[in-house]
Amino acid sequence: MTALEVRRLSVRFGEFRALEEVQFSVPEGAFVAIVGPNGAGKSTLLKAVLGLVPYQGEVLVYGLPAGKADPFWFGYVPQIKTFDRSFPALALELVVTGLRRRWPFRLSPKEKEAALAALAQVGASELAYRPLGRLSGGQLQRVYLARALIRRPRILLLDEPATGVDRVGEEDLYRYLEAYQKASGATVLMITHDWEAAHHATHVLVLNRRVVGFGPPERALSEECLRQAFGHVGHAHGLFVEGGRA
Numbered sequence: 704m705t706a707l708e709v710r711r712l713s714v715r716f717g718e719f720r721a722l723e724e725v726q727f728s729v730p731e732g733a734f735v736a737i738v739g740p741n742g743a744g745k746s747t748l749l750k751a752v753l754g755l756v757p758y759q760g761e762v763l764v765y766g767l768p769a770g771k772a773d774p775f776w777f778g779y780v781p782q783i784k785t786f787d788r789s790f791p792a793l794a795l796e797l798v799v800t801g802l803r804r805r806w807p808f809r810l811s812p813k814e815k816e817a818a819l820a821a822l823a824q825v826g827a828s829e830l831a832y833r834p835l836g837r838l839s840g841g842q843l844q845r846v847y848l849a850r851a852l853i854r855r856p857r858i859l860l861l862d863e864p865a866t867g868v869d870r871v872g873e874e875d876l877y878r879y880l881e882a883y884q885k886a887s888g889a890t891v892l893m894i895t896h897d898w899e900a901a902h903h904a905t906h907v908l909v910l911n912r913r914v915v916g917f918g919p920p921e922r923a924l925s926e927e928c929l930r931q932a933f934g935h936v937g938h939a940h941g942l943f944v945e946g947g948r949a
């Protein structure tokens with residue numbers, strides 16, 4: 704079954720064309736790594752899928768126009784660099800916002816239980832009662848992942864989830880994602896600048912305002928695609944070769 708179908712998707716900000724006629728189709732249960740240079744429109748693509756920016760074209764989620772799909776089908780982990788750390792709240796409270804639209808002034812016992820379970824799922828139980836402002840980048844990232852998982856999404860969208868996370872934290876993150884995916888059959892789309900991580904995906908989308916390549920990593924991460932997207936292959940090509948999966 705097709706989980707996500709994007710047809711001729713274009714996004715403009717005034718005169719600026721952030722995405723042009725983007726088209727791809729993701730089967731249920733796929734793990735898609737989205738790569739591309741800065742400003743390629745990667746975050747904009749996820750936002751369009753979520754209906755957070757206006758677009759032209761079509762986004763179908765399990766065959767339904769995205770606007771008609773149940774919002775709870777989606778789990779979203781935004782880039783944490785945009786997070787306001789002075790916001791006075793506990794990690795547990797942030798996780799519960801995955802279940803409601805408004806800030807939870809009071810948590811019901813059921814919500815609390817669900818949030819604790821979601822935090823446990825990402826190995827972050829000990830963070831539940833910590834103020835958000837005192838969490839490290841990696842800890843905050845886990846809390847955001849718990850916030851996305853609490854709604855048991857069918858499609859998980861992650862915007863550079865490994866930013867600010869150390870190597871061990873990054874491996875943990877992928878482990879939790881994999882475990883969730885295995886248990887739920889969910890589809891994952893993850894923006895990453897780590898080509899090594901992209902090699903572990905089932906599909907790679909190489910984006911530079913348009914789709915430069917889409918398919919299995921060995922094809923989409925070919926030198927030709929990367930050169931087209933980035934203008935050069937450069938240092939990261941070392942990873943490509945060292946990975947031994949070319």
Ligand SMILES: Nc1ncnc2c1ncn2[C@@H]1O[C@H](COP(=O)(O)OP(=O)(O)OP(=O)(O)O)[C@@H](O)[C@H]1O
Nearest residue numbers: 716717719721739740741742743744745746747748
């Ligand atoms: N709300 C907005 N208004 C105007 N321009 C925007 C807006 N959002 C994004 N853009 C522009 O659209 C382009 C694509 O931005 P986007 O954040 O999607 O890129 P990206 O591929 O995620 O980049 P990065 O790797 O740096 O995170 C950029 O040139 C950006 O400045």
